[in-house]
Amino acid sequence: xxxxIIQFGGSNCDLDVLHVLKDxxxxxxxxxxxxxxxxxxxxxxxxPGGFSYGDYLRAGAIAARTPIMDxxxxxxxEGKPIMGICNGFQILTESGLLDGALTTNKYPKFRCxxxxxxxxxxxxxxxxxxxxxxxxxxxxAHMEGNFYAGEKTLTRLNENRQVVxxxxxxxxxxxxxxxxxxSQENIAGITDANRNVIGLMPxxxxxxxxxxxxxxxxxxxxxxxxxxxxx
Amino acid sequence: MQYHAEVTIELKxxxxxxxxxxxxxxxxxxxxxxxxVATAKKYxxxxxxxxxxxxxxxxxxxxxKLIANPIIHNYTIELGESR
Numbered sequence: 001x002x003x004x005i006i007q008f009g010g011s012n013c014d015l016d017v018l019h020v021l022k023d024x025x026x027x028x029x030x031x032x033x034x035x036x037x038x039x040x041x042x043x044x045x046x047x048p049g050g051f052s053y054g055d056y057l058r059a060g061a062i063a064a065r066t067p068i069m070d071x072x073x074x075x076x077x078e079g080k081p082i083m084g085i086c087n088g089f090q091i092l093t094e095s096g097l098l099d100g101a102l103t104t105n106k107y108p109k110f111r112c113x114x115x116x117x118x119x120x121x122x123x124x125x126x127x128x129x130x131x132x133x134x135x136x137x138x139x140x141a142h143m144e145g146n147f148y149a150g151e152k153t154l155t156r157l158n159e160n161r162q163v164v165x166x167x168x169x170x171x172x173x174x175x176x177x178x179x180x181x182x183s184q185e186n187i188a189g190i191t192d193a194n195r196n197v198i199g200l201m202p203x204x205x206x207x208x209x210x211x212x213x214x215x216x217x218x219x220x221x222x223x224x225x226x227x228x229x230x231x
Numbered sequence: 232m233q234y235h236a237e238v239t240i241e242l243k244x245x246x247x248x249x250x251x252x253x254x255x256x257x258x259x260x261x262x263x264x265x266x267x268v269a270t271a272k273k274y275x276x277x278x279x280x281x282x283x284x285x286x287x288x289x290x291x292x293x294x295x296k297l298i299a300n301p302i303i304h305n306y307t308i309e310l311g312e313s314r
Binding site for chain 2: 058061065094100101103104105106107108146148149151182215
């Protein structure tokens with residue numbers, strides 16, 4: 001098993017994800033530069049956070065239109081798990097692999113803090129290791145994380161159980177007070193219709209070791225590994 | 232023929248515009264009361280095309296494929312011959 005970590009100019013969480021996969025989860029992973037056009041040797045891919053192309057035009061817009069994203073789309077169509085974290089989520093929405101758009105935070109400030117998330121769905125390759133309704137602690141660090149999809153798309157996402165994480169308080173209340181960025185319905189992460197592509201603003205790689213204050217994030221990566229092993 | 236296109240990208244009506252809201256508040260600090268402040272981005276593009284229609288069509292495609300995000304943006308194109 002080998003996971004590709006896609007690197008664009010300006011990615012900056014790539015090495016953290018590599019460390020967690022190799023040294024904490026203990027699986028083989030490799031950094032793959034965006035000029036690569038063939039990802040067929042990999043069993044899954046992670047698009048890490050950062051500021052690809054300096055957030056020029058819109059966060060994720062330029063990276064979404066690089067040739068490697070055609071290879072990522074091919075992987076997605078083959079049912080391989082794809083995870084986009086933060087800027088990776090922005091890239092996945094810009095590329096059309098995920099619905100909606102991530103716009104400037106309602107209060108236009110870069111927010112870097114711990115957040116509590118309610119696990120809305122465990123029937124995905126990334127959340128099978130959680131309990132439905134469980135509250136997990138995974139931090140955010142972004143300025144464009146305000147999820148917007150329009151009412152029609154939002155209804156569809158809810159009906160198809162594609163909303164995976166919502167910002168909540170420690171007791172699981174999903175309220176405006178704990179919505180860090182103005183996202184519609186406190187949405188923090190969604191999947192595509194086939195459920196094997198996920199995007200989320202919080203950083204599970206920053207919550208994968210006790211010393212970092214939470215180990216909740218590691219279960220996303222180990223769920224992904226379980227899914228690949230059982231495919 | 233060379234054409235000059237000015238593309239204006241705006242947020243769709245009803246979308247939050249945090250930058251506009253912040254500017255509105257800063258204007259209030261300076262003593263200016265405004266009904267609203269909205270932000271937009273403008274792109275200036277020079278391109279060669281056989282006709283104005285072709286040029287407009289090409290710029291429209293650029294907007295749909297890259298420059299605008301149709302989920303959150305409206306855009307307008309003003310086209311003229313380059314001087």
